[in-house]
Amino acid sequence: MILALPSAHDLATGLIVAQIAAPAATLLALGLPALLGRPPSERATTRAVSAGFGLTFLAALVSLAVGAARGFPVEVVHLGTLFAVGHHAATVELVADGLSIPYVCFSTGLCSLVNAFAGRYLHREPGFTRFFILLVLFGFGMNLLVLAGSIDVLFAGWECVGVSSTFLIGFFHERRTAGAAALRAFVTYRICDVGLLAAGVVIHHAVGSGDFGHVFAGAWPTATCLVPVATAVPASLLLVFAALGKSAQLPFSGWLPRAMEGPTPSSAIFYGALSIHAGAYLLLRCAPLLDAAPAVAWLLVAIGLGTAIHAAVVGSVQTDLKAMLAYASMTQAGLILAEIGLGWRVVPLVHVISHAILRSLQILRSPSALHDRHELSAALGGPPGQGESLLLRLLPAGLRATLYRIALERGFEDALVGRFVVAPVLAALEAAAEFERRLVARLGGSQDVADEWHRDRGAE
Amino acid sequence: MTALDAVPLLDSLCCARLLSATAAVAICAPLAGIAGAQLAGARHNPRLPAGWSLATALAAALTLAWGWRSGPGQEVLLGPQLAGGSLVHLDGLTAILLPLVALLSLAIVLVAPRRAVTVGGVTRLLAGAALTTALMTTSHPVVLVILWVASLLPTWLSTRATPGGRPTARVYALMMILGSVLFAVGVGLLALDPPWAPQAGPAGAAGGWLVTLAVMIRKGIVPFHSWYPALFTAAPMSAALAATMPQVASYAAVRLLVGHADGVAAELVVLSQAALVTAAYGAALAVVQRDVRGLVGTLALSQSAMVLAGLSGGLPMELCGALAVWVSSGLALTGIGLVAWALESRAGVLGLESPQGRFADAPALAAFFLLFGLASLGFPGTLSFVADDLIVAGSLGDQPHAGVLVIVATVACGIAVVRGWFRIFGGLATPDAPRHQILRRERVPLGLLLAVLFGLGLWPGPFVQSLEQVAALLLNSRHAAPATALPGDHP
Numbered sequence: 001m002i003l004a005l006p007s008a009h010d011l012a013t014g015l016i017v018a019q020i021a022a023p024a025a026t027l028l029a030l031g032l033p034a035l036l037g038r039p040p041s042e043r044a045t046t047r048a049v050s051a052g053f054g055l056t057f058l059a060a061l062v063s064l065a066v067g068a069a070r071g072f073p074v075e076v077v078h079l080g081t082l083f084a085v086g087h088h089a090a091t092v093e094l095v096a097d098g099l100s101i102p103y104v105c106f107s108t109g110l111c112s113l114v115n116a117f118a119g120r121y122l123h124r125e126p127g128f129t130r131f132f133i134l135l136v137l138f139g140f141g142m143n144l145l146v147l148a149g150s151i152d153v154l155f156a157g158w159e160c161v162g163v164s165s166t167f168l169i170g171f172f173h174e175r176r177t178a179g180a181a182a183l184r185a186f187v188t189y190r191i192c193d194v195g196l197l198a199a200g201v202v203i204h205h206a207v208g209s210g211d212f213g214h215v216f217a218g219a220w221p222t223a224t225c226l227v228p229v230a231t232a233v234p235a236s237l238l239l240v241f242a243a244l245g246k247s248a249q250l251p252f253s254g255w256l257p258r259a260m261e262g263p264t265p266s267s268a269i270f271y272g273a274l275s276i277h278a279g280a281y282l283l284l285r286c287a288p289l290l291d292a293a294p295a296v297a298w299l300l301v302a303i304g305l306g307t308a309i310h311a312a313v314v315g316s317v318q319t320d321l322k323a324m325l326a327y328a329s330m331t332q333a334g335l336i337l338a339e340i341g342l343g344w345r346v347v348p349l350v351h352v353i354s355h356a357i358l359r360s361l362q363i364l365r366s367p368s369a370l371h372d373r374h375e376l377s378a379a380l381g382g383p384p385g386q387g388e389s390l391l392l393r394l395l396p397a398g399l400r401a402t403l404y405r406i407a408l409e410r411g412f413e414d415a416l417v418g419r420f421v422v423a424p425v426l427a428a429l430e431a432a433a434e435f436e437r438r439l440v441a442r443l444g445g446s447q448d449v450a451d452e453w454h455r456d457r458g459a460e
Numbered sequence: 461m462t463a464l465d466a467v468p469l470l471d472s473l474c475c476a477r478l479l480s481a482t483a484a485v486a487i488c489a490p491l492a493g494i495a496g497a498q499l500a501g502a503r504h505n506p507r508l509p510a511g512w513s514l515a516t517a518l519a520a521a522l523t524l525a526w527g528w529r530s531g532p533g534q535e536v537l538l539g540p541q542l543a544g545g546s547l548v549h550l551d552g553l554t555a556i557l558l559p560l561v562a563l564l565s566l567a568i569v570l571v572a573p574r575r576a577v578t579v580g581g582v583t584r585l586l587a588g589a590a591l592t593t594a595l596m597t598t599s600h601p602v603v604l605v606i607l608w609v610a611s612l613l614p615t616w617l618s619t620r621a622t623p624g625g626r627p628t629a630r631v632y633a634l635m636m637i638l639g640s641v642l643f644a645v646g647v648g649l650l651a652l653d654p655p656w657a658p659q660a661g662p663a664g665a666a667g668g669w670l671v672t673l674a675v676m677i678r679k680g681i682v683p684f685h686s687w688y689p690a691l692f693t694a695a696p697m698s699a700a701l702a703a704t705m706p707q708v709a710s711y712a713a714v715r716l717l718v719g720h721a722d723g724v725a726a727e728l729v730v731l732s733q734a735a736l737v738t739a740a741y742g743a744a745l746a747v748v749q750r751d752v753r754g755l756v757g758t759l760a761l762s763q764s765a766m767v768l769a770g771l772s773g774g775l776p777m778e779l780c781g782a783l784a785v786w787v788s789s790g791l792a793l794t795g796i797g798l799v800a801w802a803l804e805s806r807a808g809v810l811g812l813e814s815p816q817g818r819f820a821d822a823p824a825l826a827a828f829f830l831l832f833g834l835a836s837l838g839f840p841g842t843l844s845f846v847a848d849d850l851i852v853a854g855s856l857g858d859q860p861h862a863g864v865l866v867i868v869a870t871v872a873c874g875i876a877v878v879r880g881w882f883r884i885f886g887g888l889a890t891p892d893a894p895r896h897q898i899l900r901r902e903r904v905p906l907g908l909l910l911a912v913l914f915g916l917g918l919w920p921g922p923f924v925q926s927l928e929q930v931a932a933l934l935l936n937s938r939h940a941a942p943a944t945a946l947p948g949d950h951p
Contacts, residue, residue, distance in 0.1 A: 034827070037824060086775065166878060170882060173819055174887060182882060194871055443631045444630045
């Protein structure tokens, strides 16, 4: 009997499927028992997650080696059609190329490391299993996002990342601030998700499919845009809008410093490494659309640079280490988006990977770094000296005071958004809800239906 | 090979007999449950006969669905006919809706808190289930009107019997009487002067508009929507869910308006536009609700309105989306409502103006609330994702604003669900408060609803094929093949 060796395409397909299937299986293995009232023990949880992430990372490494040996050809894996009605079909396609393979390797590697760190860091923490379920959901969503071969699959991964991020920010849900920070992040995500959804709709409408193979021609990073400019401009504008929320760019950056309410390991991987760069990945994947819409690309450069300056100024006056690191991440994310807007492709990819590794290390190190600093201060008999930067010394005193005030107020971003967007919208909605209550009360001949119901239930 | 091309396992006659027999069982089983509950009396738990009767109804409805899928795909029309409607009308729509009604009723009976399971309450719930099931097996105008009115009574009686529910019962009665009168007159005019007939007069057109208004009132479509969240606030959760989730008004719209779109196209367009506004407005209201019942009511208002938004479409895709939303919103919102009810039974009224700290009480209920919430707002991997995708993709050609409004509604509902989660489950738990873990009779039905939502979302192919078949039959009903009738029936 002759055993046929798998072809390179079959091997690549198997490896890519493994990178989605392994975290999905881990998610089911942890989630189903928890839902059925039998959450796995700490040891079983860490073993299952380590096995899942380990297998994924191994598959990613082999993919990287095979891809590098073959010069990263574009491998499209068609997993099937989810459903089809008439000419509309939702296909599940993954793609392995020069962008997705290195990126998934780096993201699964980081997930594995953070998993190893978190197993000890969260030992005996209530919600241990919940943390790892959310971490695996994030890993699954991230792999789906990175390996997506269509905008529909990318959206599915994007949503998994958003939901897991929200509930990890609110992990310590008994704290009021954690819930508020999680809700703020989710509202920002959800508003900006409109951009991705609408971009998908625009692309489907223009080419009749969301598969990237119908939108772009060629291999990354030299792929070109197949859709007309009339479609590329709105689609790229909507994609930029979506990326701004996930990457915490102006005017949607207020959620990021608050997101540090979550456990340190999740902060490291989400807001120092992977989640905050999801927007950059989206724009790198859809870069040919930006090439076809130069005005949108320049807008991206302006927003990215503006955010970088804003975050650098605001970050310099933060008194909380994690907030300082959040603003540092925001600065780098802004620079990366500006690089993408300038038409660079490999530079922002390298920037993403190097920044993510450095920043996640800093965030993971932050609790012990504070401890070390306290020890150092004790040894020195006072805080270690820190001189002013050259730039600050060059600025006139009046401008420095103004900048200091602006930085303390976080650039007035929260105040402006709160006063001119959130407050009027909430006031209008409250007024509408109050009108509804009064109308029903009037029709029912009572003061307030809800009040009466509550009163009677209380008396009962 | 699609479902349309498949070789049928059952011949026409065998299929017609099977469908009519199973429909009869699905209608009669809840009535038998009423008898069982009455015989058991106050000393015994009426949940048992009610549960068994609804489980029987569910089994019959699933058999009906299997029979339809295995048969030749022709409508079964039995009994007297009037104005194109038949006393018994069984088709793909029935095959989808009957299992839905039975499953929702069963889940409600099983999860209902012990205090709510009284002989009277169970009797009203089972009567409502039987009437709704019967309504969904007919297209005869007179029978539709009778069952439309009769199916309102259990909800009204339950609301009126609830402490503090009388003002809402009054509002409900006011709106439903108006809707019923409009419906009866409208159906009468449609029957007398069908607007889709070659020589149609103005009476039939007026009838179409009156039926449209009646559907808007019963469905809680803007500007007739205010009673809808109020019902969730003041009625027992079982009554509110049983009254709204099966969507009797949408069924009437399908039977009376959709199949005859040539004659009543303008009415359908108005209906769908108002439904889109309702979806967005309801979602916006959900963001600022003060209590969990208000949240469930406004979410239900928004999500279920999307069914009517897709009904006006001339493409099977839009109609498929509408039918998928019908099922997904029914299952997901019933799930959210039942979780809210289970929490209320432990902690009393749950406000949303400050964190209630309920996570420690029952973490499994927190997980169910979140998963049902995600399943109601188009999260990938759930049926609502498929439904929203079909509606948005289907409406792009002729009404792109529909896609925008559906997206806005989905976004706002998402914000409302997450805000609700953190307000209900977030915050410090009272240290000495009693802990109530989720019960098995709660976990099993909630798990079943969730399994259906995720199962159909992850493997939607066969279900969407069935929907496509139904949509094609509905859209082509004017030119449909002769219906199957049992020997001896005299239309």
